[in-house]
Amino acid sequence: MPESRTETSVMPPPALRFFADLRVEVGTPQEVGRTAHGVRRVIPILGGTAAGNGWTARVLPGGADFQLIVNERLSELDARYVLEMDGGDRLYVHNRAVRSGPAELIARLVRGEPVNPAEIYFRCSPSFETASPAWSWVAERLFVGTGARYPDAVAMRFFELQ
16 A cells, blocks of 8 residues: 555656657558447558658558547557568557547548547557667557548557656
8 A cells, every 4th residue: 555645746747759750651541331239431551751860761652540439529540561661671550549620620531531630539549560670669668649630641659758
């Protein structure tokens, strides 16, 4: 049993450290349709770029974003893709996200129309796996991010939780 509130007050809140900016190019959605859980869509990932402090990478084609449109305001996103670092190392990315906003704006996003990113809540929690000893530390950290959906791409900024 904790001794007092003082014991937990010495724990600082986590800080954020910039990790990367990404631009993920996406293809035409593959509509599965309305299921028992909501509308299912699969968005092919065609490529893209990533850049952090002192490094760059490309998003390899072949990944996808598995989307569940829960209702007219809320979508749950589950993207999986690979980053190939400038040195050739590869990182597997599994990025879970929540996107919500006014129903009319979400409908425009789903139709592939432009929407001001400031009007949409888009937050994500990427995790990473790699065989690279130089990048193994990313599998030992937690990351969070923010994103914006554009007609042909998703832009994201990832931060490492300190």
